[in-house]
Amino acid sequence: MSSTVTLERPLQVSIWRGGDDGRLVQYEIETRENQTVLDVVTEIQRRLEPSLAYRFACRVGVCGSCAMTVNGRPRWTCRTHVKNVVEDHALTIEPLRNLPKIKDLVCDLAPFIDTFKRAGAPFSGSNTRHEKPAAVKPDSPLRVAADAALQCINCAVCYSACDVVSWNPDYIGPAGLNRAWTLVNDVRHNRREQTFKMAFGEGGCGSCHSHGNCTRHCPVELRPSESIAGLKRAAFSGLPTE
Amino acid sequence: MEKHLYVAQRLTAIVLAPLVLIHLVLILYAIEGGLSAGEILGRTRGHLGWAAFYSLFVITAALHAPIGLRNVIVEWTRLPRRWIDALAVTLGCVLLVLGLRAVVAIY
Numbered sequence: 516m517s518s519t520v521t522l523e524r525p526l527q528v529s530i531w532r533g534g535d536d537g538r539l540v541q542y543e544i545e546t547r548e549n550q551t552v553l554d555v556v557t558e559i560q561r562r563l564e565p566s567l568a569y570r571f572a573c574r575v576g577v578c579g580s581c582a583m584t585v586n587g588r589p590r591w592t593c594r595t596h597v598k599n600v601v602e603d604h605a606l607t608i609e610p611l612r613n614l615p616k617i618k619d620l621v622c623d624l625a626p627f628i629d630t631f632k633r634a635g636a637p638f639s640g641s642n643t644r645h646e647k648p649a650a651v652k653p654d655s656p657l658r659v660a661a662d663a664a665l666q667c668i669n670c671a672v673c674y675s676a677c678d679v680v681s682w683n684p685d686y687i688g689p690a691g692l693n694r695a696w697t698l699v700n701d702v703r704h705n706r707r708e709q710t711f712k713m714a715f716g717e718g719g720c721g722s723c724h725s726h727g728n729c730t731r732h733c734p735v736e737l738r739p740s741e742s743i744a745g746l747k748r749a750a751f752s753g754l755p756t757e
Numbered sequence: 758m759e760k761h762l763y764v765a766q767r768l769t770a771i772v773l774a775p776l777v778l779i780h781l782v783l784i785l786y787a788i789e790g791g792l793s794a795g796e797i798l799g800r801t802r803g804h805l806g807w808a809a810f811y812s813l814f815v816i817t818a819a820l821h822a823p824i825g826l827r828n829v830i831v832e833w834t835r836l837p838r839r840w841i842d843a844l845a846v847t848l849g850c851v852l853l854v855l856g857l858r859a860v861v862a863i864y
Contacts, residue, residue: 717759721763747763751767
């Protein structure tokens, strides 16, 4: 848990260096009044360790590419203030869990992206540009259900937080299933039945233990647990209808 | 397949919940006056109600348990799915045969 930060005391930062067979390396930097974990990583790279590899793009919580494991929890480092997560003036920063490590804080997202395909996620529309766009009422039950799950930006924080993914590599995981739920509720998607079947296939939503780590850690406060519960309910009630 | 197994496991759980409770209460009640084969048979012999109760119990348990065990083995081991499925079906058959044999024996 967080503890008080004193500017006089330096910050002790342990950062994962190397690939899967790497190790934690200690760094010491100045404690500042206002600093995010991404600021810390950037400062270490600029001043102490130019070969340190990490990912970031927007720095303001839009792109999701700076997700890392900070003191054991997956987070967007650009939206995580040091003072909220530091423990006894120390931070441990590692790449996201459940994904192959490439170098230092960079992990290979390919297995995560594959989960979307395995969940039957590519959208498939049948209308052409010559037809009118489908009219989807904002307050229709399907749209409301899809809306609640729609804002995922594929940052892989939920995938990293999921304990089932950690012991069952066949499990699609929360993000893919959450995406499948939005498509199962999308009247324009002409493969709703197939998407549902794939989301309920081997390693699909039936493998979820409802731990809720995905929902607890999602930086945009989505609730993948509810999407997965929706898919499970549909096993009894059939696909949602208007 | 996974969807059907998921639904079957939940539905059998709904049936099993009251059956297990009744079974447990019955055990507590039955052993109060001492437990003997004669006493059990005296209650179950020729009683169609108990035969039906335990037949339903055996059938739902023979469906429910192998599905759950299959899920556990799939998660805990890297065994080929076909082996796990065969193991689960075998367990279901064993439970069904032994259970129904016991029901017939006490009827």
